Each structure stands twice: as structure tokens, then as C-alpha cells.
Amino acid sequence: MTDTAHTTTTTPDAAALPAISVRQAGKIFTVAKGAEVQALTGIDLTVEPGEFVSLIGPSGCGKSTLLRLIADLDSATSGEILVFGKSARQARLDQEYGIAFQSAGLLPWRSVQANIELPLELHGVGKAERAARAEELIELVGLTDFRSRFPDQLSGGMQQRVAIARSLAERPKLLLMDEPFGALDEMTRERMQQELVRICSETGAAVVFVTHSIPEAVFLSDRVVVMSPRPGRIVDIVSVDLGPGTSRSDSLRENPAFFAGVTAVREALHGSPVAPLGADIR
Numbered sequence: 563m564t565d566t567a568h569t570t571t572t573t574p575d576a577a578a579l580p581a582i583s584v585r586q587a588g589k590i591f592t593v594a595k596g597a598e599v600q601a602l603t604g605i606d607l608t609v610e611p612g613e614f615v616s617l618i619g620p621s622g623c624g625k626s627t628l629l630r631l632i633a634d635l636d637s638a639t640s641g642e643i644l645v646f647g648k649s650a651r652q653a654r655l656d657q658e659y660g661i662a663f664q665s666a667g668l669l670p671w672r673s674v675q676a677n678i679e680l681p682l683e684l685h686g687v688g689k690a691e692r693a694a695r696a697e698e699l700i701e702l703v704g705l706t707d708f709r710s711r712f713p714d715q716l717s718g719g720m721q722q723r724v725a726i727a728r729s730l731a732e733r734p735k736l737l738l739m740d741e742p743f744g745a746l747d748e749m750t751r752e753r754m755q756q757e758l759v760r761i762c763s764e765t766g767a768a769v770v771f772v773t774h775s776i777p778e779a780v781f782l783s784d785r786v787v788v789m790s791p792r793p794g795r796i797v798d799i800v801s802v803d804l805g806p807g808t809s810r811s812d813s814l815r816e817n818p819a820f821f822a823g824v825t826a827v828r829e830a831l832h833g834s835p836v837a838p839l840g841a842d843i844r
């Protein structure tokens with residue numbers, strides 16, 4: 563449950579900076595009649611470049627709030643949040659990450675292809691290059707026959723796939739994902755999990771991934787951050803080290819190391835001490 567040291571000083575090598583450094587972050591919402599909700603308290607978390615970290619915990623424990631603070635969609639009441647050594651605000655302005663959140667957030671007047679191309683368009687990427695990249699991504703998320711459709715002509719899960727493709731358009735070094743697979747059927751969800759693993763290993767992107775699913779968190783993650791509510795805080799960080807030679811392919815779902823990881827996260831969620839992981843899971 564240790565966390566790596568925070569790097570808040572400027573280093574000459576940007577690649578050596580953590581993808582995310584959160585130190586003592588807290589968030590208080592002011593609600594009706596001046597009442598306050600302490601959504602997060604004392605959050606310390608470092609995510610290294612290329613690392614996959616999931617946030618899991620009961621409803622209301624602050625998972626989405628933490629992700630929103632990192633994405634600068636809301637501001638912390640206390641503490642510090644750095645993204646690749648920059649303030650969350652600067653990182654947002656510099657488009658340091660891709661975002662795929664619960665609601666797909668697509669532009670209804672743009673086709674699937676045009677939605678996926680949007681971030682590239684905003685950054686002045688030429689038409690041919692945009693189209694080629696969109697084509698790759700449309701294929702990746704299995705929407706080849708739907709490239710010209712509009713969001714209201716797609717199922718919720720298909721809309722979510724468009725949003726994921728859009729978040730990948732600029733090959734970001736960091737992806738912030740809030741239950742991106744929540745609306746998908748189980749088979750599509752597992753396929754998308756595998757695609758995400760592949761994409762991350764190919765691009766070296768770090769990911770912070772909010773989920774309610776323990777198996778999903780274990781399948782995807784290097785570390786699973788377990789949170790508890792009132793106020794939202796980190797109660798444990800479970801490392802999922804599957805040992806040498808174990809890839810995150812479909813067969814992992816039937817691997818004893820995977821089951822042991824699921825058990826470790828479940829116990830952490832339920833507040834039981836996590837047994838030291840055995841030889842299968844280090």
C-alpha cells in the first residue's frame with residue numbers, strides 16, 4: 563500500500579516525471595444552505611508513465627471527483643495535483659491527456675467519423691491524416707459500418723465506443739477514463755478491455771480508470787486504488803503483479819493469479835487485511 567515518492571520539483575527530463583502526482587488533495591462541495599460535503603480528503607497518489615491504475619470503491623467515495631480534479635474539470639479545495647509536472651489547469655490547456663467519461667459526450671450534429679476527428683481538427687491536423695487516423699480507430703472499436711451515422715442513431719454502448727476512439731485520437735500519454743465500459747454488454751466489454759490493454763502497451767499511455775467491477779480492475783491494472791466514502795479517501799492500493807511471462811490476454815481470466823488478485827481487491831474493499839500475495843501473484 564505504499565505509494566512512490568512525489569516529484570514536485572522541475573527535472574530536466576520530462577519523461578522522468580510522473581504522469582500524475584496528487585498530494586494531500588481534498589475536495590469540499592458546498593451544497594444547499596451552505597452545508598458542506600467533504601468528498602475527498604488527504605488523497606496521495608502517484609501514477610507513473612505507462613502505468614495502469616484503477617480507482618474502485620462504493621458509490622459516493624469520490625472516484626469521479628478525483629478524476630475530475632486531475633482533468634481540471636473541478637478544482638481541489640486543498641493539496642496539489644500535477645500532470646506531467648504541470649498544474650492540472652496547464653495540462654488541460656496543453657491537452658496532455660485523452661478523456662472518456664461515463665456519458666459519451668458526443669456532438670450530436672457530427673457523424674461518428676467527424677466526432678473522432680474532432681480533437682485532431684482542433685489541433686490543425688490535415689484532412690487526409692485525420693481521416694486515416696479516424697479509420698484506424700473506427701476499425702479498432704468495431705464501428706466500420708457506422709462511420710457515417712450520427713450519435714442518436716447508435717446504441718449507448720456504440721456511443722461509448724466512439725468516445726473511446728475519440729479519446730485515443732491524439733495518441734495521448736495519459737488517458738482518464740470514468741467507467742467507459744459500463745454501458746457495454748459483457749462480451750463487448752471484455753473485448754474492449756483487451757483492446758485497451760493492447761493500445762496501452764503499444765502507446766505506452768498511462769491510464770487512470772474508474773470502475774465498479776473488481777475483475778475489470780484486476781484484468782487491466784498494475785495497481786488498484788481502493789477508496790472508501792465519508793469522506794472519500796484511499797484505504798489501500800493493491801499491486802497486481804502477475805509475474806513474468808503472464809500477459810493480459812483472455813486466458814488471464816481463468817488464471818489463478820487473476821482470481822487471487824480479485825480476492826485481494828475484494829478483501830481490501832471489505833476492509834479485511836489483504837493476505838500477502840503468493841508465488842502466483844507478486
Ligand SMILES: Nc1ncnc2c1ncn2[C@@H]1O[C@H](COP(=O)(O)OP(=O)(O)OP(=O)(O)O)[C@@H](O)[C@H]1O
Pocket residue numbers: 591592593599600601619620621622623624625626627628794
Ligand atoms: N457537484 C457536486 N456538488 C455536491 N456534491 C457533489 C458534487 N459532485 C459530487 N458530490 C458528492 O461528492 C461525493 C463523491 O461523489 P463522486 O461522484 O465522486 O463519487 P463516485 O465514487 O464517483 O460515485 P459513483 O460510483 O456512484 O459514480 C458524493 O457524496 C457526491 O454526492
